[in-house]
Amino acid sequence: MSSTLRAPVVVEFPFTRSLGPVQRAFLTGLRERTVLGVRTGSGRVLVPPVEYDPDTAEEIGALVRVGTAGTVTTWAWNPDPRPGQPLDTPFAWVLVRLDGADTALLHVLDAPGPEAVRTGLRVRVRWAAERTGAITDIACFEPEPEPEAEAEAETEMETEAEAAPEPVPGTEDGAAAVPVPHDGTFPDPVTGIVTPARLDYTYTPGRAQSAHLHALAERRITGERCPSCRKVYVPPRGACPTCGVATTEEVATGPRGTVTTYCVVNIKARNLDIDVPYVYAHIALDGADLPLHGRIAGIPCDQVRVGLRVEPVWKPGDLHPDHYRPTGEPDADTGEEML
Ligand SMILES: [Zn+2]
Structure with a gap:
């Protein structure tokens, strides 16, 4: 445990x-x-x-x-x-x-x-x-x-x-x-x-999210599959929001995925050491049924597009991906259910 x-x-x-x-x-x-x-x-x-x-x-x-x-x-x-x-x-x-x-x-x-x-x-x-x-x-x-x-x-x-x-x-x-x-x-x-x-609190992730975070630290991206509708959620919340049942089956997803939607961020956030503009995107990892979000880098902002194939980049010592970068593969069809 x-x-x-x-x-x-x-x-x-x-x-x-x-x-x-x-x-x-x-x-x-x-x-x-x-x-x-x-x-x-x-x-x-x-x-x-x-x-x-x-x-x-x-x-x-x-x-x-x-x-x-x-x-x-x-x-x-x-x-x-x-x-x-x-x-x-x-x-x-x-x-x-x-x-x-x-x-x-x-x-x-x-x-x-x-x-x-x-x-x-x-x-x-x-x-x-x-x-x-x-x-x-x-x-x-x-x-x-x-x-x-x-x-x-x-x-x-x-x-x-x-x-x-x-x-x-x-x-x-x-x-x-x-x-x-x-x-x-x-x-x-x-x-x-x-x-x-001001809201000041201590966050304690539950079972499903803890397992996901521990896997991320080992550079694996895991989700959980709903036993009823078979959808795979990344990151997992421990229950299917559609069926309302607990999800327990851990599934390896990604690491590659497809951009399903994105925005260009032009306002610099305080305490965030990222130069603007940058792209923040929803990414459907291979094997997942719902997109997660992450920053896209390694490509000019105006060349990011829906369907772009990306992969996570971990920096040394990072416990989660720093950003996603293009894989160079041909663009993929995202499918309407991902939007
Ligand atoms: Zn379900």
Whole structure:
């Protein structure tokens, strides 16, 4: 039995989006320590706000200001924060229904431990020291002080109140009822955001793919045959996607094959040491019933064609073919089922 293969995989890109009037007001509001929601035609207040009523699909834009304190409606404890999460100490993921809102906002709660968190807990916003117009302008939520503790904390509260631009409705220093209408206008509004998206995981191939990868390292290209429809899949996935049955019969394929379709790549990928332009192709290996894909080299891009016969090229030490090159054989008929 071969050892289990594992590989770290990171998919990462900055996601840039422009903001419409509702999200622009919401995020600019956070920068100004103001939480805005929208009121739907039926009178519900949605926080975070959306542009369209989720019940009626009606466009909505009636902004309202809600409180910066609220109630935990559900929660989950995160004992082991991962890099990039809002807090680097253990915290609770919480849904918080802010005062004046009918829906709950997903955020995190800074609490000493899970025993300090419960549904119904009163919490309030802890603003980030530096705010840019992003959901992270709310650094986190924190439990509201108990009434008896409030007197002791008064000095501290006064200091905080002095730092605040104005009393905030729905909190201990704001008697006004929430929600209150808001025109969403702020100086220097935020018009777009860049959200880093990152997926970081360990990939472990299953039985069929592991066997295929071990064979590749020995410069053999193996597939598996479906016991029902007899098709040979390379690389094998362990089951026939058409018949839904497990594939177990290992079949040697290639190494030569035929180009069934291709594209010319003109954009250089980061972290990929291949000069552009180059050709990426679907290649039907001899003996396989479905094409795999690989890079074609050793021939000018404009001479690559459907039907071109190719063979894999392994570089010293490579665990898989680096690319495919022309064999010099006459072109082959690919057959329609390969397209
Ligand atoms: Zn099948």
